[in-house]
Amino acid sequence: MTNRLAYLGPPGTFSQEAAFRYDPEAKQVPFPSIPAVASAVSSGMADEGVVPIENSLEGSVTYTLDLLIQETSLRIRHELVLPIEHCLLAVEGTETSQVQAVYSHPQALAQCRGFLERCFPRAQHIASLSTAAAVEDMKASDVPAVAIAPRLAAELYGARIIARGIQDNPNNVTRFVILAHSDHPPTGCDKTSLCFSFAEVDRPGLLHAALSGFAQRSINLTKIESRPAKQALGRYIFLIDCEGHREDPLVKEAMEELGRMSSMLKVFGSYPRWSGPQGG
Amino acid sequence: MTNRLAYLGPPGTFSQEAAFRYDPEAKQVPFPSIPAVASAVSSGMADEGVVPIENSLEGSVTYTLDLLIQETSLRIRHELVLPIEHCLLAVEGTETSQVQAVYSHPQALAQCRGFLERCFPRAQHIASLSTAAAVEDMKASDVPAVAIAPRLAAELYGARIIARGIQDNPNNVTRFVILAHSDHPPTGCDKTSLCFSFAEVDRPGLLHAALSGFAQRSINLTKIESRPAKQALGRYIFLIDCEGHREDPLVKEAMEELGRMSSMLKVFGSYPRWSGPQGG
Numbered sequence: 200m201t202n203r204l205a206y207l208g209p210p211g212t213f214s215q216e217a218a219f220r221y222d223p224e225a226k227q228v229p230f231p232s233i234p235a236v237a238s239a240v241s242s243g244m245a246d247e248g249v250v251p252i253e254n255s256l257e258g259s260v261t262y263t264l265d266l267l268i269q270e271t272s273l274r275i276r277h278e279l280v281l282p283i284e285h286c287l288l289a290v291e292g293t294e295t296s297q298v299q300a301v302y303s304h305p306q307a308l309a310q311c312r313g314f315l316e317r318c319f320p321r322a323q324h325i326a327s328l329s330t331a332a333a334v335e336d337m338k339a340s341d342v343p344a345v346a347i348a349p350r351l352a353a354e355l356y357g358a359r360i361i362a363r364g365i366q367d368n369p370n371n372v373t374r375f376v377i378l379a380h381s382d383h384p385p386t387g388c389d390k391t392s393l394c395f396s397f398a399e400v401d402r403p404g405l406l407h408a409a410l411s412g413f414a415q416r417s418i419n420l421t422k423i424e425s426r427p428a429k430q431a432l433g434r435y436i437f438l439i440d441c442e443g444h445r446e447d448p449l450v451k452e453a454m455e456e457l458g459r460m461s462s463m464l465k466v467f468g469s470y471p472r473w474s475g476p477q478g479g
Numbered sequence: 480m481t482n483r484l485a486y487l488g489p490p491g492t493f494s495q496e497a498a499f500r501y502d503p504e505a506k507q508v509p510f511p512s513i514p515a516v517a518s519a520v521s522s523g524m525a526d527e528g529v530v531p532i533e534n535s536l537e538g539s540v541t542y543t544l545d546l547l548i549q550e551t552s553l554r555i556r557h558e559l560v561l562p563i564e565h566c567l568l569a570v571e572g573t574e575t576s577q578v579q580a581v582y583s584h585p586q587a588l589a590q591c592r593g594f595l596e597r598c599f600p601r602a603q604h605i606a607s608l609s610t611a612a613a614v615e616d617m618k619a620s621d622v623p624a625v626a627i628a629p630r631l632a633a634e635l636y637g638a639r640i641i642a643r644g645i646q647d648n649p650n651n652v653t654r655f656v657i658l659a660h661s662d663h664p665p666t667g668c669d670k671t672s673l674c675f676s677f678a679e680v681d682r683p684g685l686l687h688a689a690l691s692g693f694a695q696r697s698i699n700l701t702k703i704e705s706r707p708a709k710q711a712l713g714r715y716i717f718l719i720d721c722e723g724h725r726e727d728p729l730v731k732e733a734m735e736e737l738g739r740m741s742s743m744l745k746v747f748g749s750y751p752r753w754s755g756p757q758g759g
Contacts, residue, residue, distance in 0.1 A: 253707075253712070254707070255707050255709065255711060255712040256707060256709050257541065257707070258541055258705075258706055258707050261537065261538055280712060326608055328606055368709060370709065370710055370711055370712075372712050374712060402699070403693070403694060403697040403698055403699040403700070404690075404693070404694030404695075404697070406690065406700060406703060407687065407690040407691060407693070407694035408694070410684075410686065410687040410690070411687060413683070413684070413687070414683060414684030414687035414688070415684075417683040417684070418683055419682070419683040420683070420686060421713055422705070422713070422715070423686060423703070423705055423715075423717075424704070424705055425538075425702070425703055425704055426538055427533075427534070427535050427536060427537070427538050429535065429536050429648060429650065430650055431535060431650055432533070432535040432560060432650075432652050432654060433701055433702070435702070435703075437703075
């Protein structure tokens with residue numbers, strides 16, 4: 200049966216590109232927000248959902264972290280790393296020398312600042328609510344304009360790509376996770392994501408002690424992050440990614456040890472470590 | 480001489496309210512972005528600058544963290560915690576029962592979702608680029624509309640406050656830091672903020688070892704956070720806040736120990752711990 204794959208819309212975004220790379224055969228279904236993608240999967244409207252979790256320049260996508268903390272029925276089944284290539288789009292016949300306005304999401308404008316200063320030093324930068332909206336705003340502009348958007352948006356919204364790869368930092372990649380009702384069986388090269396918190400606050404060394412079980416077993420932590428517990432400033436939930444599968448004996452032991460000293464421990468799932476397009 | 484205090488504009492934002500609470504006598508100067516506030520101080524256009532660093536619901540303001548990591552000449556001299564009270568604004572004569580549109584920044588709309596569902600179940604939610612822009616958008620609306628914005632914005636933009644404290648979670652506070660050319664002398668009740676990173680990656684227990692010097696000396700960490708190093712996915716810079724002043728002997732020792740095992744260690748400053756409006 201065809202996999203119904205929910206993704207963060209509108210169509211033409213990097214999330215849709217990630218969805219396509221994850222499962223080119225799937226029926227893709229756009230949803231308007233990250234929580235909506237999760238609800239689509241948990242309620243059965245979709246089988247799996249693709250959401251961004253981390254960008255190499257901007258850091259974590261906090262909506263996705265908060266969703267994983269709150270959501271009870273979903274697990275991470277896969278991860279996927281996508282290079283972020285910003286393109287410059289224009290309507291047919293636009294003279295680049297006449298361009299007076301550049302439309303995009305503020306984050307994309309910021310990521311292409313050097314390129315814009317060199318090539319369009321006199322153009323005004325105008326913030327749009329998404330890169331997809333930027334293409335619509337550009338098409339409705341009274342003055343000659345361009346938009347920064349993903350490659351896919353050009354085809355979808357009928358614009359022409361006039362430049363590719365215009366981001367200033369070449370190390371611009373986004374990590375996506377695929378949410379489903381269950382995580383992935385062990386493959387021998389896995390990763391586990393979890394979160395935990397403490398009932399106490401302000402006891403010196405609490406976090407240090409919490410990480411001991413992993414350090415003693417030489418389990419590498421590939422990421423540590425904190426999110427507000429939303430009860431009071433200074434109360435946090437910690438999120439870690441570690442190497443190994445939750446069924447591996449050492450990972451299991453370290454997690455049990457952590458569980459005994461924390462007031463809340465939740466495993467988001469174990470899944471194959473991303474190792475490039477062929478390994479996805 | 481009057482303190483020239485830069486803040487994140489436009490006028491009418493919570494940052495301006497924080498600036499006013501920090502120094503009611505100061506000459507307030509709005510700047511359009513967090514980096515612009517920092518540049519204003521480092522270049523001498525302002526003596527100090529107020530920027531948001533953390534919200535109890537949304538988490539860290541990553542622009543400010545990245546700025547502290549990159550900026551070489553500025554230190555944190557103070558911190559200040561401000562309750563975030565969202566207000567509902569309308570133009571004179573608006574019938575609340577006729578309201579068809581609610582304008583605000585997406586974050587403010589999200590933080591008042593419950594209130595809006597109860598009181599304006601049929602109104603459309605429209606995203607604006609800032610809460611200040613929302614008031615302008617509301618005033619230009621063709622249909623009866625309201626805007627969610629800070630109290631200050633009402634006076635400034637000539638709108639009427641029709642409801643106060645409409646945020647769903649009462650524990651909504653933002654922590655601001657005051658940037659200056661030097662940090663604060665010891666007061667006996669201080670906090671120190673710093674960041675560090677490692678040359679190696681993927682060695683198990685590295686972060687655990689880095690925190691040991693603080694745990695062994697019973698120095699409490701009040702916050703730990705990671706930011707991408709922007710070189711590759713999986714490379715991070717860690718930021719911590721600890722109790723005590725960088726001139727306290729134990730804090731000094733712990734920092735020296737951390738400095739020996741990290742490839743980069745930068746102290747953002749030591750400053751008095753916030754203890755309510757009277758203590759600021």
